[in-house]
Amino acid sequence: MSEQALLRAENLSLSVAGRLLQKDLNFDVRPGEILALMGGSGCGKSTLMRHLVGLQQPVCGRVLYGDVDLAEADEAELARIRSHFGVMFQSGALWSSMTVGENVMLPLTEFADLDEEAVEQVARFKLALVGLDGAFDEMPSSLSGGMKKRAAIARAMALDPPLLFLDEPSAGLDPLTSARLDDLIVNLRDHLGTSIVLVTHELSSIFAVADRALFLDAKERTMTALDAPRRLLETGPEAVREFLRGREGGPR
Ligand SMILES: Nc1ncnc2c1ncn2[C@@H]1O[C@H](COP(=O)(O)OP(=O)(O)OP(=O)(O)O)[C@@H](O)[C@H]1O
Ligand SMILES: [Mg+2]
Numbered sequence: 001m002s003e004q005a006l007l008r009a010e011n012l013s014l015s016v017a018g019r020l021l022q023k024d025l026n027f028d029v030r031p032g033e034i035l036a037l038m039g040g041s042g043c044g045k046s047t048l049m050r051h052l053v054g055l056q057q058p059v060c061g062r063v064l065y066g067d068v069d070l071a072e073a074d075e076a077e078l079a080r081i082r083s084h085f086g087v088m089f090q091s092g093a094l095w096s097s098m099t100v101g102e103n104v105m106l107p108l109t110e111f112a113d114l115d116e117e118a119v120e121q122v123a124r125f126k127l128a129l130v131g132l133d134g135a136f137d138e139m140p141s142s143l144s145g146g147m148k149k150r151a152a153i154a155r156a157m158a159l160d161p162p163l164l165f166l167d168e169p170s171a172g173l174d175p176l177t178s179a180r181l182d183d184l185i186v187n188l189r190d191h192l193g194t195s196i197v198l199v200t201h202e203l204s205s206i207f208a209v210a211d212r213a214l215f216l217d218a219k220e221r222t223m224t225a226l227d228a229p230r231r232l233l234e235t236g237p238e239a240v241r242e243f244l245r246g247r248e249g250g251p252r
Helices: 045-052 075-082 100-111 116-129 145-156 175-192 203-208 229-237 237-247
Strands: 009-015 019-029 036-039 062-065 086-090 163-167 195-199 212-217 222-227
Touching: 009 045, 019 062, 019 212, 019 222, 036 045, 036 175, 036 203, 036 229, 045 163, 045 195, 045 229, 086 145, 100 116, 100 145, 116 145, 116 175, 145 163, 163 175, 175 195, 175 203, 212 229, 212 237, 222 229, 222 237
Parallel strands: 036 195, 036 212, 086 163, 163 195
Antiparallel strands: 009 019, 009 062, 212 222
16 A cells, blocks of 8 residues: 555545445545545445445455455444544535534534533634634524535544545535535645545536546546646546537636
8 A cells, every 4th residue: 555545545445335346546645635426426426435334345446544354344343433534425414403603513422522611612713714714503494505515524523534525415506506615625634634535526626626536437447537627628538538528618
């Protein structure tokens, strides 16, 4: 394994319901990088993310966190590793019956050894970090789409994870709100050193934030490119260049 890797996929194959989606995936997530996972709808991005966080077991190959194979880890070890992962799922909604603050406090109450006052303090700090200082006592239903996404990121960041997984955080947001979210993602990396795996089909986000982008080809059923997005746009395989030129306008 490269010395640089925080997380590593080795010869990984993904399948759901007995159908092979992707095979021979080999890549690492490096400390402090923003890695975009891209590819057409249904190519297996969310499935890959579930494998990377140990929620789904590979049919073939392995995922290593440090030198621990997630599939081999016992429950205690997996729990310890998961506490290093902040995850925002594609459907990653907030609990609608809880306030925004309670949503962010939830992982802290569950996993952090803190008293009530400290839990609230940390949650308020995380909300401030995503620009939602005033929303602690609000119900999620009173927030805009972009605010909900930011609150969900604050919840994923609650335990100061070194590695953050975000599945389509800007889906359904207007371009300005989406650009602000991109800024937030870059800020988290720049100021907290968080490594980020970002699943997205938003070309503007890929070019604005990703250090490297991994392309999952639905037809080939494997990764056909991994490099800086601009380099891929210039010299990547044709299918990847086509994807990156896309209808959504390319680099901004
Ligand atoms: N639990 C499941 N049971 C059966 N099929 C599934 C399941 N989860 C995903 N699939 C199928 O696997 C394929 C890949 O799904 P996945 O959600 O990983 O794709 P994706 O790249 O994230 O797509 P999108 O861009 O639409 O989010 C799809 O065809 C999907 O219908
Ligand atoms: Mg998905």
